[in-house]
Amino acid sequence: MKKTKIFAAIGGLGLAVLSVFLIAADHIDAPAVAGTNSDITDFYAFRAQDQNNLAFVVNVQGLLAPGQSTEQAEFSENVLLEINIDNNNDLIEDRVIQAIKRNDSMYFFLKPQVSTPGLTSTIDTETFVGSVKISTTTDVQVSSSNANGMKFFAGPREDPFFFDFTRYNEIIAGTAPGFNDPGNDTFVGTNVLSVAIEVPKSMIGSGTVGANPLAPSTSIYGVWVESKRKQ
Template identity: 50%
Template sequence: MKKSKILIGAAVLTIAGFFAIAADHIDAPAVAGGTSDITDIYAFQSQENNNNIVFVANVQGLISPADTDAAAFDENVLVEFNIDNDGDAVADLVIQATPRDGKMYFFGPIAPSQSGLNSTILSSTAIMNTVDITSYSASTIVESNNGMNFFAGPRDDPFFMDFFRYGDILTPDNGISSFNDPGTDSFAGTNVMSIVVELPKAMVGSGDSVNIWVESKRKQ
């Protein structure tokens, strides 16, 4: 068994419908510039199969195009999708993603072995799937198994934010109180390391909504 502990970053959202998003672009000083920083999490209904849901976790924001070919997932960082399907704010299922030697290994969805900041990689009990980690310029590599689809690799940052205008709005006494229409995408031209899991909705629960949060945990 391998253990990862120390919560590095987390983002939380509730799915009640077809699309949800939570974002956090390096505004936590403890993780700024690190390989475990979570920039966004997304959850949405699959465009190709209405019975499927897609989870996305993006890490390592603001990667420049010049640095993208050298960007890589940190093999000491575990990314964990937590799924609460009964509304008690405790994870009932997890999907774990951990890189090793050019591949991303996925485990779950399965009940976690423990709650809290520490996690054990569930390799001995969970369904394991792997996908080659693609490069930005290469053809997209998607692995399908057990009704699930998987992707891992660098991608253009999909999050839109007029960050500098936001700063102007927060500055007191400058007379600026609203965003421009259209605004300027401060993240345009930057990339992220993306982890994507598509799976049947039935695998995450039978209720009308589920709570989703993502954690990145560093091996100690």
């Protein structure tokens, strides 16, 4: 059984998944990794078109200019992306989806349980669930699926997050009273490197019913994403 040591969680975002679309965003907020291939810009989690599935999207390395800048941007073979899933509301991951680049493809692993949660991770090759060739431009559509109904994508995409970063800085500085409606999208026309995964709920547990007072009959999952660098 081959394992590869991965050390040092260097970035992360968190949220809880309900029956609605939820996101978390972090663009260029972490000085140590800002603009690098381990900088998480956004994390999206939502019910897929197939209501029995959940979809997760991790975007890294934001503010890529269209054209050559995007085409030359690469995922790092030394950076592991992990989507942590808590299905019983105890704030401890019960499933972990791992994604890491090897050569021209992104490889995915689904760990059924985590015995030692923390900042250090390993890749167990026996938990491999699929791979997909990495797209090189935003025009290329390359996806893959496995026999269990999981679907995968990796490659550049236009940044979908809307935020008026200039106005935000003015508000923080005390020179503006609030946001304009709708404001100016700082990220319009820029790209990110995106990893998308669709997974059947049956593979990650049923979630917790009754934990959310606003949707007591809806199963929820606690999910968060981390980037970890091999050392």
